[in-house]
Amino acid sequence: MTDGLRVDVDGPVATLTLDRPEALNALTVELKVALRRELERIAADRAVRAVILTGAGRAFCAGQDLAERERPDAAPLDEELRERYNPIIRALRSMGQPVIAAVNGVAAGAGASLAFACDLRIAAAEARFVLAFGRIGLVPDSGATWFLPRLVGAARAAEIALVGDPIPADEALRIGLVSRVVPAGELMTEARALADRVAAGAPLALALTKNALERSWSIELDEALDGEAKLQGIAGASADHAEGLAAFREKREPRFTGS
Numbered sequence: 346m347t348d349g350l351r352v353d354v355d356g357p358v359a360t361l362t363l364d365r366p367e368a369l370n371a372l373t374v375e376l377k378v379a380l381r382r383e384l385e386r387i388a389a390d391r392a393v394r395a396v397i398l399t400g401a402g403r404a405f406c407a408g409q410d411l412a413e414r415e416r417p418d419a420a421p422l423d424e425e426l427r428e429r430y431n432p433i434i435r436a437l438r439s440m441g442q443p444v445i446a447a448v449n450g451v452a453a454g455a456g457a458s459l460a461f462a463c464d465l466r467i468a469a470a471e472a473r474f475v476l477a478f479g480r481i482g483l484v485p486d487s488g489a490t491w492f493l494p495r496l497v498g499a500a501r502a503a504e505i506a507l508v509g510d511p512i513p514a515d516e517a518l519r520i521g522l523v524s525r526v527v528p529a530g531e532l533m534t535e536a537r538a539l540a541d542r543v544a545a546g547a548p549l550a551l552a553l554t555k556n557a558l559e560r561s562w563s564i565e566l567d568e569a570l571d572g573e574a575k576l577q578g579i580a581g582a583s584a585d586h587a588e589g590l591a592a593f594r595e596k597r598e599p600r601f602t603g604s
């Protein structure tokens with residue numbers, strides 16, 4: 346595929362594979378356009394209940410394709426961020442389905458930001474995160490300055506963003522940047538097992554939960570309590586809640602439909 350993105354939908358799980366291994370899956374305009382398009386398409390597809398984002402070859406994603414930046418027609422950086430990167434990050438955060446980053450190798454620059462914007466991150470033992478922005482005289486972008494302090498706390502975020510040492514997978518696990526590290530050969534099996542477990546959940550409740558977690562960063566406890574009550578009112582009126590109660594009563598697995 347010429348846009349550098351592979352999309353595989355298998356049952357309720359969509360796997361998006363950044364597929365430019367010769368350039369460590371660096372992000373070209375075509376790849377960014379395709380990624381945004383597919384995320385927005387999946388967001389509207391009720392049959393997809395979980396998403397896996399991963400990279401082909403030995404890298405997850407090396408961030409912006411730097412060769413493309415040398416082209417005379419390259420857009421100014423702020424425009425590139427507003428029009429191509431930020432919509433991808435917003436799509437990841439606003440879609441109802443949980444997104445799992447299966448970080449198979451190095452995640453650098455905006456490639457690290459992509460992983461940070463996912464709901465869950467699992468990593469291969471060979472993976473590492475590189476906040477490569479500083480080495481090319483840029484600031485962390487695509488949400489990195491927002492996600493990092495929330496994921497690892499202010500002190501570690503400052504060290505990661507200002508010093509910029511690569512973070513190997515075991516350290517990423519220790520500081521909470523990823524939730525699991527597995528041998529490379531098991532990464533996609535593990536990601537799929539996790540996706541299947543997520544996909545078995547009630548889609549509406551999961552989407553509302555994702556939304557509540559997101560909002561929690563900018564509101565006080567009082568507002569969170571009110572918000573939870575409101576969301577629970579919505580979830581409680583769903584057919585999936587009735588199905589969950591029936592399944593509990595009948596001692597069987599629930600079959601959620603998203604309604």
Ligand code: LHQ
Pocket residue numbers: 367368369371407408409410411412414422425426430451453454455456475477478481483486
């Ligand atoms: C690459 C890249 C790459 C092209 C490796 N591009 N080819 C947003 C708004 C707009 C513009 C500016 O930026 C942003 C956000 C950003 O993402 S800024 C940060 C951009 N990314 C980087 O600065 C990372 C650059 N890459 C690296 O530092 C290293 O390649 C890492 C640490 C990722 C991996 O190192 P190695 O494992 O030693 O691999 P390598 O450096 O040998 O790379 C392998 C090939 O991939 C090589 O090509 P070649 O033809 O020589 O085999 C690289 O040129 C190519 N490649 N990253 N971003």
